[in-house]
Amino acid sequence: MAHSIHEFHDDPRNADIRIWINGQLKPRAQATVSVFDSGFVLGDGVWEGLRIVGGHPVFLDAHLDRLYEGARAIAMDIGLDRRALTAALYETLAANGMHDGVHVRLMVTRGVKRTPYQDPRVTVGPATVVIIPEHKVAKPxxxxxxxxxxxxxxxxxxxxxxxxxxxxxxxxxxxxxxxxxxxxxxxxxxxxxxxxxxxxxxxxxxxxxxxxxxxxxxxxxxxxxxxxxxxxxxxxxxxxxxxxxxxxxxxxxxxxxxxxxxxxxxxxxxxxxxxxxxxxxxxxxxxxxxxxxxxxxxxxxxxxxxxxxxx
Structure with a gap:
């Protein structure tokens, strides 16, 4: 049987995680974005995966370098500077009481569109920023x-x-x-x-x-x-x-x-x-x-x- 490198043993604590979406922390069941969001419609966005050790994201500076470089490459304004985005990451970890054995998915899309079309000019709002933290480690x-x-x-x-x-x-x-x-x-x-x-x-x-x-x-x-x-x-x-x-x-x-x-x-x-x-x-x-x-x-x-x- 094939096993993905990203497989992990399910942790029941993940059912109650709070997810950061554009400045709001929402319960997992309520953490949604619009069907008109650029990421859903077109995959228009950039992202990073972060591992948390000792309460801190590992190699955070390098990850943020790559995220902001990618955003510049596709002419997308994340809407938050590095300091604010870092604060959002720590806020999310604190809200979930997370310290170790955690993986975070940080995602940024171009935002909501007024119609499902590829042209960035039909985007009508700011970028969508999502931070999903999970209790998750690779299977030993x-x-x-x-x-x-x-x-x-x-x-x-x-x-x-x-x-x-x-x-x-x-x-x-x-x-x-x-x-x-x-x-x-x-x-x-x-x-x-x-x-x-x-x-x-x-x-x-x-x-x-x-x-x-x-x-x-x-x-x-x-x-x-x-x-x-x-x-x-x-x-x-x-x-x-x-x-x-x-x-x-x-x-x-x-x-x-x-x-x-x-x-x-x-x-x-x-x-x-x-x-x-x-x-x-x-x-x-x-x-x-x-x-x-x-x-x-x-x-x-x-x-x-x-x-x-x-x-």
Missing amino acids: ETLATGLRLFTVHVRRGFPDVQDPKLNSHSKLNCITACIQATEAGADEGLMLDPHGFVATCNSTHFFIVRKGEVWTSTGDYSLGGITRENVIGACRDAGIPVFEKNFSLTQVYGADEAFVTGTFAGVVPVRQVDGRVMGDGRPGPMVERLQALYRERVARDIAFRAGERLA
């Missing part, structure tokens, strides 16, 4: 056993079609990749770039380990992953050879280890790609080392943010 069994990947036919496209650097609500290519991988009995879809080199997965970033070296794609055809960048940085700080480069599926199949990265689950081992077992099929020494180094980076970021909040 997924982290322990690793993922099975399947290379899908859906490619990561050129930036002149839809820039993969844009973390937009429009994710249909990734959804299609996910469907194909699931139908093949895998957990996640491995996606190639237009030239046939390995690019990324449908919801995570992909790495391999070969002879003590860590490889990942050039990043030209994938989202600027925040966990990805922290893992690359951790490698460099620890003196681990790390390369952003083109590589093929043949080089993946011959790798010693493989893993994926993402905000929700961090560093997750890959045990199989297209039926080829990675190493001995269990998390390898490099993956375990990088998991520890990533945890250290998270701890440092949270300590820094806690100090800022007290200052």
Whole structure:
């Protein structure tokens, strides 16, 4: 049975969460937006996923950088500056009594339209900002056993079609990749770039380990992953050879280890790609080392943010 990296054990506390919508905290059952909202009509918006540790969003500055850059790219005014949006995040966490084991979905759409049409000029109100916090952590069994990947036919496209650097609500290519991988009995879809080199997965970033070296794609055809960048940085700080480069599926199949990265689950081992077992099929020494180094980076970021909040 296929298991998504984003699966979690249901937490009954999520039934009573309060969700922030344009300045109001609403019970889950009442947290709705208009059917004329740009996000519902067209997927017109940007978003971020945030993990909460010790009461603080991990790598918040990097996430806000990406959110505001994406909004500028689509000429959308979020309507809140970074300070106000950060305050809204903390207000939402406080209202729900949340401190650890929490994942937040921060979503911004262009707002309500007077008619369901793509032209941004028919938007009649301010941006819609939604903050959904949930008690949610990755399943320990997924982290322990690793993922099975399947290379899908859906490619990561050129930036002149839809820039993969844009973390937009429009994710249909990734959804299609996910469907194909699931139908093949895998957990996640491995996606190639237009030239046939390995690019990324449908919801995570992909790495391999070969002879003590860590490889990942050039990043030209994938989202600027925040966990990805922290893992690359951790490698460099620890003196681990790390390369952003083109590589093929043949080089993946011959790798010693493989893993994926993402905000929700961090560093997750890959045990199989297209039926080829990675190493001995269990998390390898490099993956375990990088998991520890990533945890250290998270701890440092949270300590820094806690100090800022007290200052």
